[in-house]
Amino acid sequence: MWEEFKKAPLSAWFGMLMILCYLVLMVFADLIAPYSETEVVSFQYAPWSSEFLLGTDNLGRDMLSRLIFAARNTVGIAILTTILAFTLGGALGLLAATIGGWLDQILSRLVEMLMGVPALILALLLLTVFGTGVVSLICVIAVIDATRVYRLTRSVAMNVVVMEFVDAARLRGERMGWIMRREILPNIMPPLVAEFGLRFCFVFLTISALSFLGLGVQPPTADWGSMVRDNATLISFGDITPLLPAAAIGLLTISINFIVDWMLHRTSGLKD
Amino acid sequence: MENLLSIKDLKIEGLSDGKWSEIVHGISLDVKPGEVVGLIGESGAGKSTIGLAAMGYTRDGCRISGGSVNFDGKELTKIDRKPHQDLLGRRIAYVAQSAAASFNPAHKIIDQYTEGPAIHKVMARKQAQLEAIELFETLQLPNPATIGFRYPHQVSGGQLQRAITAMAMSCKPDLIIFDEPTTALDVTTQIEVLAAIRDVVTMLNTAAIYITHDLAVVAQMADRIKVLRRGHEVEEAETKTMLNAPKEEYTKSLWAVRAFKTPAKPKITEGAYPILSVQNVTAAYGTEIVLDDVSFDIHKGRTVAVVGESGSGKSTTAKVITGLLPQKHGKVLYEGALLEASFKTRNQHHLKNIQMIFQMADTALNPRQTIGEIIQRPIEFYLHLSPKAAKERACDILNELELEPSQYLHRSPSELSGGQKQRVGIGRALAAEPQLIICDEVTSALDQLVAEGILKLLDKVQQTFGLSYMFITHDLETVRAISDEVVIMQRGKVVEQGATTSIFSPPNHPYTDLLLSSVPKMNPDWLTQLLKQRAQSTAG
Numbered sequence: 001m002w003e004e005f006k007k008a009p010l011s012a013w014f015g016m017l018m019i020l021c022y023l024v025l026m027v028f029a030d031l032i033a034p035y036s037e038t039e040v041v042s043f044q045y046a047p048w049s050s051e052f053l054l055g056t057d058n059l060g061r062d063m064l065s066r067l068i069f070a071a072r073n074t075v076g077i078a079i080l081t082t083i084l085a086f087t088l089g090g091a092l093g094l095l096a097a098t099i100g101g102w103l104d105q106i107l108s109r110l111v112e113m114l115m116g117v118p119a120l121i122l123a124l125l126l127l128t129v130f131g132t133g134v135v136s137l138i139c140v141i142a143v144i145d146a147t148r149v150y151r152l153t154r155s156v157a158m159n160v161v162v163m164e165f166v167d168a169a170r171l172r173g174e175r176m177g178w179i180m181r182r183e184i185l186p187n188i189m190p191p192l193v194a195e196f197g198l199r200f201c202f203v204f205l206t207i208s209a210l211s212f213l214g215l216g217v218q219p220p221t222a223d224w225g226s227m228v229r230d231n232a233t234l235i236s237f238g239d240i241t242p243l244l245p246a247a248a249i250g251l252l253t254i255s256i257n258f259i260v261d262w263m264l265h266r267t268s269g270l271k272d
Numbered sequence: 273m274e275n276l277l278s279i280k281d282l283k284i285e286g287l288s289d290g291k292w293s294e295i296v297h298g299i300s301l302d303v304k305p306g307e308v309v310g311l312i313g314e315s316g317a318g319k320s321t322i323g324l325a326a327m328g329y330t331r332d333g334c335r336i337s338g339g340s341v342n343f344d345g346k347e348l349t350k351i352d353r354k355p356h357q358d359l360l361g362r363r364i365a366y367v368a369q370s371a372a373a374s375f376n377p378a379h380k381i382i383d384q385y386t387e388g389p390a391i392h393k394v395m396a397r398k399q400a401q402l403e404a405i406e407l408f409e410t411l412q413l414p415n416p417a418t419i420g421f422r423y424p425h426q427v428s429g430g431q432l433q434r435a436i437t438a439m440a441m442s443c444k445p446d447l448i449i450f451d452e453p454t455t456a457l458d459v460t461t462q463i464e465v466l467a468a469i470r471d472v473v474t475m476l477n478t479a480a481i482y483i484t485h486d487l488a489v490v491a492q493m494a495d496r497i498k499v500l501r502r503g504h505e506v507e508e509a510e511t512k513t514m515l516n517a518p519k520e521e522y523t524k525s526l527w528a529v530r531a532f533k534t535p536a537k538p539k540i541t542e543g544a545y546p547i548l549s550v551q552n553v554t555a556a557y558g559t560e561i562v563l564d565d566v567s568f569d570i571h572k573g574r575t576v577a578v579v580g581e582s583g584s585g586k587s588t589t590a591k592v593i594t595g596l597l598p599q600k601h602g603k604v605l606y607e608g609a610l611l612e613a614s615f616k617t618r619n620q621h622h623l624k625n626i627q628m629i630f631q632m633a634d635t636a637l638n639p640r641q642t643i644g645e646i647i648q649r650p651i652e653f654y655l656h657l658s659p660k661a662a663k664e665r666a667c668d669i670l671n672e673l674e675l676e677p678s679q680y681l682h683r684s685p686s687e688l689s690g691g692q693k694q695r696v697g698i699g700r701a702l703a704a705e706p707q708l709i710i711c712d713e714v715t716s717a718l719d720q721l722v723a724e725g726i727l728k729l730l731d732k733v734q735q736t737f738g739l740s741y742m743f744i745t746h747d748l749e750t751v752r753a754i755s756d757e758v759v760i761m762q763r764g765k766v767v768e769q770g771a772t773t774s775i776f777s778p779p780n781h782p783y784t785d786l787l788l789s790s791v792p793k794m795n796p797d798w799l800t801q802l803l804k805q806r807a808q809s810t811a812g
Contacts, residue, residue, distance in 0.1 A: 164636040171594050171615055172653060173623040186640035
């Protein structure tokens with residue numbers, strides 16, 4: 001394992017270092033942040049100073065503290081959503097590939113229907129119906145992203161299902177669950193892990209986009225997407241503060257992609 | 273006479289894990305104009321690599337690191353791109369193992385044929401087409417005037433292999449390299465291709481390098497034989513000398529492979545229950561009937577070989593017996609009791625007692641499980657032993673397979689050779705402690721020496737545990753070596769069945785005769801005599 005890490009390219013190392021920083025921020029947010037998440041500590045749009053390192057926002061809350069707390073909220077929700085999407089989409093995809101027949105037909109057509117509507121529009125629609133809250137946000141995005149996971153899982157599992165070792169397990173009389181978990185799943189893990197990284201980025205971006213539109217994480221909870229929207233006016237005064245949450249999103253996305261690229265390269269077996 | 277091709281002390285390196293290591297260690301080879309040289313050896317001997325190097329070419333990840341390849345005065349290891357391109361296809365041609373994979377499926381055969389002559393400006397496309405038709409006729413392809421205008425998927429494998437031979441001849445090259453051109457074909461088709469290749473090579477007086485692992489085939493084709501092993505030359509001699517008096521131990525062991533024969537078993541006692549009885553089984557994929565009224569019995573402790581060419585329904589029979597493909601009509605009895613048509617509804621007793629060993633050990637073993645896991649699972653599943661007891665049992669089985677448990681228990685299948693993988697496949701079947709094992713072409717993907725080892729192992733295991741085998745194969749030599757009874761199938765029907773000794777002695781069903789006479793013999797005049805015989809019998 002360590003040997004593999006040592007061979008990782010510089011970009012992957014950069015990604016891992018950044019993610020480590022984000023994790024530290026998430027876990028120790030209470031200790032690191034100078035002020036609380038929601039407390040109004042100053043007047044509106046205070047400039048950068050020794051007291052408020054990155055100034056304050058449209059209500060006079062400390063920008064740096066909110067940036068740190070938002071890591072916990074946004075990234076936490078994104079991880080939860082991605083895990084949910086993978087459990088749902090992965091399980092159904094495996095089931096469809098292993099059992100096939102009418103179950104595969106029904107699931108696949110259903111998924112295609114969901115995929116036929118643009119993801120953001122569908123999310124907006126569902127959130128308007130179910131109301132905006134963290135739980136419904138997670139569920140809606142998880143279901144939408146599960147369709148993509150389903151498609152990937154089903155297609156890679158299809159290639160494994162036709163292998164003779166799966167026939168051998170079937171002829172042994174193994175249960176469906178055992179065949180899926182022990183014979184098929186280990187063989188499709190590499191593409192799924194890579195997809196997990198990418199999917200996490202998309203989920204994350206969707207949440208930020210929804211928050212920016214006002215349907216994602218609700219105030220006063222700190223969130224990078226809504227922080228950009230709330231402070232957007234500052235841009236016209238030449239202040240780069242509203243770009244900082246956007247940069248946080250960008251940096252995390254790039255870091256994850258660096259790692260995923262490395263993992264994909266490793267599992268594809270390509271020589272440099 | 274001067275050499276057409278002269279390879280001197282050729283060394284080739286291959287890239288593995290980022291390091292270059294030598295895979296061909298100083299091979300020398302001369303080919304005179306019009307001469308056919310056979311290269312034989314097991315897989316990994318470097319035959320194909322040398323064959324390609326004779327054209328001054330190496331595969332990706334390989335490089336020529338020393339020695340010289342001299343073709344008609346030109347040094348191919350140092351030749352420039354342009355003159356090299358002028359040589360390839362025009363003066364040196366290559367025929368690959370799988371014609372189906374070598375033809376471009378999107379173009380008609382004739383268009384691919386005429387490409388070489390047109391590119392090398394040997395003749396115009398129109399004239400090349402006319403010559404193609406002539407050549408197709410010489411190669412005895414059906415409808416020579418029109419067959420070229422079909423797409424590759426519209427002709428059979430044997431015809432395609434002849435078409436690609438014709439294509440190699442299109443520029444009348446001085447040297448052709450044949451890389452296992454008949455390995456993927458059935459015995460009856462193989463003869464047509466062999467005869468065709470020999471005819472054109474003699475007709476146009478072309479020199480050839482003939483690469484194969486099949487000794488009997490090379491005996492028909494080559495004037496001279498060179499035996500290779502792991503990139504080294506073992507020995508080289510004229511074909512007749514080589515066959516009659518091989519010098520090296522390794523060559524002798526290759527020659528002796530086909531001598532293995534299991535001792536005859538006692539007669540079946542009258543009225544004994546067969547362990548498995550297939551009765552009037554008909555099966556179909558959709559509406560396409562693939563098995564038609566098939567019946568045979570397998571008795572305890574005996575080996576029944578099911579023989580036939582590809583498409584004869586051998587493997588489908590196995591699928592019906594295992595329950596992967598439920599039959600339309602007829603029934604399968606196990607120890608006199610009816611077997612459920614689908615494996616899904618069979619009880620554990622039946623599932624346990626009928627095990628299967630697959631043809632491709634590569635896809636039959638889960639690459640993400642260790643050898644220990646693969647063998648232990650059936651033990652835990654059927655015999656309900658504790659993990660510790662199951663592990664002990666797995667070690668016993670590995671010992672039985674002549675694989676040292678401490679070394680192999682924790683390895684993954686990718687760390688094993690082809691023969692070792694097949695042994696693990698046998699081990700997984702044995703772990704269930706079955707009564708009947710279905711062996712589906714278990715040796716056809718293996719080298720002859722390795723295959724012989726597997727056959728001996730199967731024979732030993734049969735005697736130890738009193739197993740019955742249903743042995744599916746297209747190789748009649750294997751049948752002769754291990755089976756007690758033979759079932760010969762053609763197009764989904766049983767043509768003939770009986771004890772091995774009686775099947776292998778006349779009189780026989782005409783199809784059995786055809787199959788038997790098509791197996792290449794080590795006698796270098798076999799092909800000539802056979803063709804003469806067949807010509808006479810059709811004329812008479």
